[in-house]
Amino acid sequence: MKKIEFFDCEASFGLRGFKRENMPTTKEEMLSKFDRYGIDYALMRYEFANNGFIKDGDLELCDVIKDDERLFPMWYVMPHYTGEFPTPEELVALMKEKNVRACAIQGASWTVGEFSCGELFNALGKHKIPLLVPISRIPNGYSGLYEILKNHGDLRVILTGVGYTSLRDIYPLLSMFPNLYISTSTYKAYEGVEDTVERFGAERLIFGSGMPDLSGAASVALITYARISDEDKQKIASGNLKKLLSEVEF
Amino acid sequence: MMKIWENVKYGLPVKGVRIIDAHGHCGDYSEFYNPRKGSPETIVQLLDNMGVECCVLSPNVGFKNDHIRGNIMMAEAVKKFPGRIYGYICLNPIYMDDMVSEIQKYENNPGFLGIKYHISINKTPFTSPKYAPAFEYANEKGMVILMHTYGADALASLAPAADKYKNIKFIAAHSEVGIENVERIAEVVNSRDNFYVDTALAGASEGSIETLVKYVDTKKILYGTDIAFYSPNFTFGRIVMADIDDEVKLDILGRNAEKLFNI
Ligand SMILES: [Zn+2]
Numbered sequence: 001m002k003k004i005e006f007f008d009c010e011a012s013f014g015l016r017g018f019k020r021e022n023m024p025t026t027k028e029e030m031l032s033k034f035d036r037y038g039i040d041y042a043l044m045r046y047e048f049a050n051n052g053f054i055k056d057g058d059l060e061l062c063d064v065i066k067d068d069e070r071l072f073p074m075w076y077v078m079p080h081y082t083g084e085f086p087t088p089e090e091l092v093a094l095m096k097e098k099n100v101r102a103c104a105i106q107g108a109s110w111t112v113g114e115f116s117c118g119e120l121f122n123a124l125g126k127h128k129i130p131l132l133v134p135i136s137r138i139p140n141g142y143s144g145l146y147e148i149l150k151n152h153g154d155l156r157v158i159l160t161g162v163g164y165t166s167l168r169d170i171y172p173l174l175s176m177f178p179n180l181y182i183s184t185s186t187y188k189a190y191e192g193v194e195d196t197v198e199r200f201g202a203e204r205l206i207f208g209s210g211m212p213d214l215s216g217a218a219s220v221a222l223i224t225y226a227r228i229s230d231e232d233k234q235k236i237a238s239g240n241l242k243k244l245l246s247e248v249e250f
Numbered sequence: 251m252m253k254i255w256e257n258v259k260y261g262l263p264v265k266g267v268r269i270i271d272a273h274g275h276c277g278d279y280s281e282f283y284n285p286r287k288g289s290p291e292t293i294v295q296l297l298d299n300m301g302v303e304c305c306v307l308s309p310n311v312g313f314k315n316d317h318i319r320g321n322i323m324m325a326e327a328v329k330k331f332p333g334r335i336y337g338y339i340c341l342n343p344i345y346m347d348d349m350v351s352e353i354q355k356y357e358n359n360p361g362f363l364g365i366k367y368h369i370s371i372n373k374t375p376f377t378s379p380k381y382a383p384a385f386e387y388a389n390e391k392g393m394v395i396l397m398h399t400y401g402a403d404a405l406a407s408l409a410p411a412a413d414k415y416k417n418i419k420f421i422a423a424h425s426e427v428g429i430e431n432v433e434r435i436a437e438v439v440n441s442r443d444n445f446y447v448d449t450a451l452a453g454a455s456e457g458s459i460e461t462l463v464k465y466v467d468t469k470k471i472l473y474g475t476d477i478a479f480y481s482p483n484f485t486f487g488r489i490v491m492a493d494i495d496d497e498v499k500l501d502i503l504g505r506n507a508e509k510l511f512n513i
Contacts, residue, residue, distance in 0.1 A: 003259055020430050021464075022457025033456065037491060038259040164452060164480040165282035188452050188480045191292065195285035212456040217258070221487020224261030225299055233261070 004224060007041040007238035008034075009074075009102075010132065010160055010183045010208030014047030023212045027064065027071075030211065034070070037216045039209060041238070043074040043102050045132075050076050050107050055085055062098045072245075073098070074132065076106040079116045088123035095129065096250035102158075104132035112137050113144070114151060125154035130244045132183070135161040142169040149177040156244060157181065158206055164189040167196075174200050181244070184236065185210030185219050193226040193236070202232035206240050255491040263301030264490060268504035270513070271297070271305035271482065273396060273423055273450040273474025276327055276335070277320070279310040288478035290327040294334050296477065300486050303504070304334050305477055306363050306511070308396070312340030313368035321352060328361030336513070338366035338396055343380035350387050357391065363511045364394030364421075369404070376408045389415040394510060396421045396448075402431035405447070409438050412445050419510060421446040421472060429458045436465035446510065448474030449489060449502070459492045468498045472507050 013030045024030050025047070034042065044065060049057025058075040065071040075095065080087045086094060095101070103124070105112055112133070124131050138144040149157065160183040162170055167189055173180055174196070185208035187193065196205060209219040223237050257264050278287040286292040288310060297305060307327070312320020317340045324337040339356045341349045356362040365388060367381075374380055376397065388395060399405045399422040412420050425435055425447030439445045447470060449459065462471065473489055475482035489502060507513075 001260055004261075020455055020457065020461065021432070022460045023455060024457065036255075036493065167283040167285070171283075186453070188484055189282075190284050190288060190478050190480050191286045191296075192481065215454050215456050215458065215484070215488045217255075217491035218454065218484035218488040221258050221261075221491070222481060222484040224258060225296075225483035225486065226261075227295075227299065 003038060004230075004233050005238045006039040006207055006220060007241045008039050008209045008211070009043050009158055009206045009241050010185050011042045011211045012045035012047055012050070016047045016051060019212075025212060027068070031068070031070070033211065033216050037220045039216060039220065041070050041072065043241075044071045045074045045076060045104055054078055054106055062100065073100045075100050075103045077103045077120060077131070078106045078108070078110060079120060081116075088120045091120075092123050092127055092129070092250070101245045101248045102130045102132065105134065105137050107137070111139060113139060114147065118151070121148065121152040121155050125152050125156070128154070128156060128247050128249050130156040130158055130181075132158045132160060135159055142166070142173065146173060149173065149180060153177070153179065155179060158183050158208075160185060160208060160210070162187050164192060167192060171199070174204055180204070181206050181240070183208030183210070184222060185214050188222060191227070193222065194228055197228050197232055202228065202235040203240055205236045207237045258487045258491050263299060265301055267301070267500060268508065269300075269302040269473065270504045270507040270511075271302055271475050271477055272421065272472040272507045273448045274305040274307040274477035274482070275310050275479040276307045277310045277323055279479065280314060284478070290331055290335055293478050294331050296482055297334060300483065302486070304336060304513070306336040306338060307478070308338040308340050308366040310479070313342065313366070313371050317342045317345065317352065318348070321356060325356065325359065325361070328359065332361060335361075336511075337362045338364050340366050341384055342372050343367065343374040343378060344372050346380045346383060349384040353384065353387055363513070364396060366396045368398045370398060370400065376411050381411070385411060385415050385418065389417045392417045392419075394419045394421065396423060398423050400424050401428045402434045405435055406438050409442070409445070412442050416444055419444045419446060421448055423448050423474065424451050425449070425466070425471075426451050426454050426458045426462055429455065429461050432461055432465045439470050440467045446470045446472055446506070448472045449485060450474035450476040451485070452476070452480055454485075454488060459488060460494060463492075463494045463498055468501055469506055471502045472510070473503045
């Protein structure tokens with residue numbers, strides 16, 4: 001029997017101001033947990049970019065993981081208007097130069113909306129660069145997400161933080177917007193994976209561990225024990241993400 | 251023991267280990283969409299899928315609105331799947347007059363293993379005298395009571411009841427909520443023979459179970475998943491793959507519950 005290959009879309013490393021006991025934060029600690037749980041590859045975000053200095057942190061990330069064949073950079077992004085961060089065109093050029101194929105909304109207190117991110121979303125959509133977005137970062141939650149997706153139909157959003165109580169909100173959005181994907185790290189409804197695959201196909205779910213904030217073992221078991229075909233498990237575990245990353249157009 | 255966590259990577263049932271899920275639910279719940287309506291049939295299928303022998307459930311309708319109706323539903327599920335599905339008698343201190351009569355309806359049914367209260371719905375603190383008739387009765391009979399607790403404060407607020415009713419075995423649910431307060435949780439659990447905790451939690455962080463095991467008396471930790479409220483698959487993986495001693499893992503997965511419930 002073949003082990004399912006896992007490619008994690010939602011993991012981060014780096015020291016942080018607060019961490020719980022036994023929570024892995026260094027790259028080495030994360031890799032050792034990946035080994036234990038059978039996670040083969042990961043897009044990695046970097047805490048120094050999230051909680052420190054975003055542009056410096058993003059660039060440093062590429063350096064820190066350059067020798068790790070299992071790890072790929074995911075940059076934090078923010079609006080450029082204050083001059084702290086590159087303009088959307090500069091960002092895409094820099095991503096091309098460093099071969100960074102995915103990015104994530106940074107976790108600070110600025111507002112994710114059309115007025116702040118419209119240009120950024122246009123650029124990411126045009127180049128098919130997937131964007132990791134926590135639902136908690138969008139004002140008005142799923143209504144806010146609806147507005148964003150309505151304005152940016154080509155933006156490939158990997159939504160995180162979709163909880164087991166949210167299917168009534170997420171199903172209409174999945175049926176309306178083909179470029180919306182869900183990270184599975186919190187997608188824990190009772191046979192929610194099975195039901196989503198039946199209705200929308202396995203293509204819309206992307207394996208995310210949410211490590212270290214969430215349990216990696218939990219995220220793996222959610223997929224391996226799902227009552228869906230092995231082919232669909234493999235799509236969710238790594239196939240869908242690989243496809244998205246291969247479709248980025250620089 | 252073989253490295254049983256390898257089975258999780260392949261989605262295979264874990265065999266040769268007695269696994270008892272001490273905290274689950276059954277039936278539909280109005281707050282959110284449950285694709286399988288928490289049906290007893292799918293619950294048993296999912297137990298088989300992981301290699302879990304049995305689970306102890308409470309009926310969702312029981313704490314959300316009608317505990318009497320809930321207990322009738324629970325009794326039907328227990329009857330349909332003996333040895334696979336057990337029940338908690340669902341009580342509500344808001345309706346304190348019928349608590350003892352509800353216990354009496356089911357206490358001799360071998361499919362019922364205890365009592366369940368849900369404080370976040372009934373909003374009655376554990377220190378309220380409204381619990382007294384049921385606690386006194388349960389204390390006389392040495393019953394198990396599963397309490398919904400969420401965080402160290404709620405868990406600690408159950409301690410006075412545990413001290414007063416020493417023959418009741420209390421289980422405080424969701425003990426890994428706020429695992430950063432684990433020392434406080436350990437203080438409450440470790441100093442009381444009749445105080446247990448369970449592992450049911452949707453958002454447990456990486457390393458959380460390893461921390462719980464480090465501080466809390468491992469004979470008092472029960473495997474629980476909230477099965478059918480949400481997926482049981484992920485908590486199963488989290489416990490089976492945990493980086494803890496194999497003997498401790500076997501205790502948590504089944505041996506502690508086996509002793510507590512005498513099943
Ligand atoms: Zn529960």
